[in-house]
Amino acid sequence: MNVQVQIPEGYLMDSKGRLVPEASIKPIDIERDALVVRLCEDAKKKQQELRDFKALAFGDIAAFIDLSNEKYEVQIGGSKGNITLHSFNGQYKIVRQIQDSIRFDERLQAAKVLIDECIQSWSADSNDHIKVLINDAFQVDREGKISTGRVLGLRRHNIDDPKWIQAMEAISDSIKIVDSKSYVRFYERDKEGKYQPISLDFANV
Template identity: 85%
Template sequence: MNAQTQIPEGYRADSKGRLVPISTIKPIDIERDAVVTSLIEKVKATRQQLIDFKAVAFGDIEAFIELSLEQYGVHVAGGKGNITLYSFDGQYKIVRQIQDSIRFDERLQAAKVLIDECIQSWSADSNDHIKTLINDAFQVDREGKISTGRVLGLRRHNIDDPKWIQAMEAISDSIKIVDSKSYVRFYERDKDGKYQPISLDFANV
């Protein structure tokens, strides 16, 4: 039954949308329904509070960052970058993270060809560890995807080979940001001086 359908007085709609006279419904079934619907209403209200709080938290953090940068006549648009803020006494800290989800376009294939040529040209006694890292980087998982972390990790190696340098440029050019997610996490320092997360996860409170 459509949620917009008017239910006649004295009836309830069951799970299949059929109208059932309330007088024929067992009291325990009515009580169960009352518990479920009441809790769901509270859950939805709580979720909305979290949505509202998230907006306030990101807004306050961004406003503070702008205020801090204004001291130096600097303005950064877009709210990019990871930020950690501490309370004056160090008891609390807030971490804002911007996590980009990236993919590689067809230019990654050019990088792989150039890297293969590097491997072939290197002497037999060259660094086997680097070769293993390279081969692992271009392995695909069960879904046919390449590990972005491993591929990007290749750029950390300072290898003075023109083809290698060209391959690293091809990797950089092939990067495409397909999604960006923002996170804010809250921490409190315990008696041992370690920061413990203040969980907003229902299962962990």
């Protein structure tokens, strides 16, 4: 727990926790301190306002979904909780997304073995492009991690091979959701009819 230190009038505390009389501090240093403290304190207030707004937005969206489901018997939103809401005139749009972070368990190695057997059994004139995609999918990055997007992308290929089908099932079974993050984004239609984000990022305002 942080303990608020009472600083006597006419003193400032330096970076080492020592009380320094203002009379011995250069005026420019006092002005700099006042500026930094004021702006940072204001920034903390704005940060809390954003936290409160985020909680309000998620709460209101969830309440609207419950209202639609229960009162009007209208099912809205995707199976993973993703939803897009528009204002009546189409001027505004809100997008709520729930993004899962996934990893693969040991069954991914079984899938790789099956896929390797597929490659070996395919004739020499088989699709070399598919082979390149497979090899790229199982390449690890500098941190030793496999690209989940590339591995999952293999399931989009319609290959009629029993071992391939078994390998795709192994990939599906190996997926483990380790974390979920929720996002809400706001948009406004511009003069050309395109939706532009209403940025809440300080750098993009």
